[in-house]
Amino acid sequence: MKISVAGTGYVGLVTAVCLAERGNNVTCLDIDEEKISQMNKGIAPIFEPGLEELMKKNKDNITYTTDYTKAYSDARIIIIGVGTPEKKDGSANLNFVYEVARQIAQTVENDCVVIVKSTVPVGTNDKVEQIININKKNNVLIEVVSNPEFLSQGTAVNDTLNAARIVLGVESENAENVLKKMYNDFNIPFVVTDRRSAEMIKYAANDFLALKISYINEMANLCEIVGANIDDVATGMGMDPRIGNRFLNAGIGYGGSCFPKDTKALHWLASFNDYELKTVKAAIEVNENQKIKLIKKSRKYYDTFNGLNIAVLGLTFKPGTDDLRDAPSLVNIPLLIEDGAHVKAWDPVGAENFKKLFPDEIYYCDSIQDTLIDADICFIFTEWAEIKNFPLYKYKELMKNPLILDGRNCYSLTEAEEAGLVYESIGRRKVNS
Template structure:
């Protein structure tokens, strides 16, 4: 089928490339000319495992352009995969969705189905359909479908090609049949529902996972108080099939493009309809506090951070991506700098993007070990393989004062017990043989 995809971020680009992999002719549209030129050369503008190789493999079926009119003119299906960032009040900003909707209305010259892939508030698909139909330049039939994505950054290609489920929110049979044709060769369970239910499935899924993360983090914090081990607790919980063992890893909170934005958006939407989501509100508050967990620990060892040499291991919100959106590293580094600390940081892919946030304020290292040299304190924000490969000897031999604050529980507590060190992690006992 002839398909156009609006937006080449994580959702749009991965969707377009994976649809090309399944034999469709795909035109990806973006407003950024430099970005488009890179993609024409087979270069991915985002760091995502397996994506560059898949782009090169399918270049004969992929077109990249800034010319939305030519892309939308005779497309059979148009996917909207643009961002829906949060506003100051927590609601979803639909500016980019409606910009694309207007462009589609001005450009389409044949009947087509518009598919909203972006995460949008419940009822948005109905409004987008009304908007496009009211602004059509040509006499064509346009239907809008909801087709939320369930990809995770770092595994987005696999999550698209081998999706846990494909949800299709269709308003009529033509819409449903068109999407079934698009996904005919995808070997994934398919759920056909109405548009509002499809929109709600996305929010309900993401927010439930955020709830689970915040819950296990609160349990981890209490484990530190009472002397229990969160890893044993989580393992015991995970054996129960009703709970499952996914998203039970304690740490310093969730980040990225989905969970923070989607929890705030659904909480805002609930308040708009006079129905407060108390559990989601709690998850947001817990996560905001959890991001500062390591700083609170640091102040137990250093009343002042002025003049300290601090090693920061990991900047991205999770391994496998260079995405910094809502990454715990951002707020922590800002406070460390404000308090007068000097920072040597390591991240295999996110350093360049992070330097744009704090230009010239950090020293970036090519190796994780290098960041430890002469450090008074070490913060671990991202569990990259290169970070997990470090040994207690690496910390003890390179740091001036081996105080390690591990926000991702990268190492076993026992491995530090024979060392003169402070190893303080999340929800587990602290090794302190220094003081």
């Protein structure tokens, strides 16, 4: 099928490449000429495992362009995968979605189906349809459907090709058949519903996972007070099939492009309609407080960071991505700098993006070892495999003071004790060797 995708971020580009992998002819559209130039050379503008390999493998099935007239005019399916960033009030900014809708209306020359894959508030598909009908230039049938994504950064390619389900929010049998044909070679079960229910499924799913993370973090905080071990608690909980063991890793909060934005957007939507989602509101508050958990722990050892050498391991919000959006590092590092700390940081893929925000304020290291030399404290913000596999005895060898504050529970307490460290994590007893 001839498919066009608006937006080449995590949602748009991954969707486009995976559709090409399944034999479709796909045109990717973006207004950023530099990104389009990169992609035409086979270079992915984002770090996502497996993505660049599939781009190169399917180069004959993918076209990259900044020309929306060329992209939309004869497409059978047009996918809207542009960003819906958070506004200051917590609501979703839909300007990019609506602009694409207007462009589609002015350029489409054949009957087509428009898929809204961007995460949007309930009722947005109705608005997109209205914009298209008002601005439609040619006498063609343009149907709007909701088809939310459920990918995770770091595993986005696999999440798309091997999804648990494909949600189709449709208002006609024809639109349903077109989408099923597009996904014919994916061999994934469908959930077919109306557009508003599909829009709600996306928010309800993401917010539930955020709730689960905030819940286990609250349990972890209580475990520290009463002397329980959150690892054992999470294991015992996760073996219950009604609960499941995913998203039960205690830490310093969730980040990224989805959970922070989607929890705030759904909370805003409820408030706008005079309803309070108390559980979602609580999850947001817990997460914000959890991000500075390590800073609070550090105050037991130092009244001030002024003049201290601080090692930071991990800058991205999770391993497997170079995305910094709502990462705990963005909250904590400015606090350290403001208090006069000398900060050295390491991240295998996120350092370049962090340099754009803090080009001179901190020193970027090429290895974990270099980061730890002469450090008074080490903060761990991201659970990269390189950190989890780093020998614990080297912390004591390299640091001036082997004080490790681990926000991702990367190490076992026994191994930290044997290595002679002062080691504090989340929801577990303190090791004070």
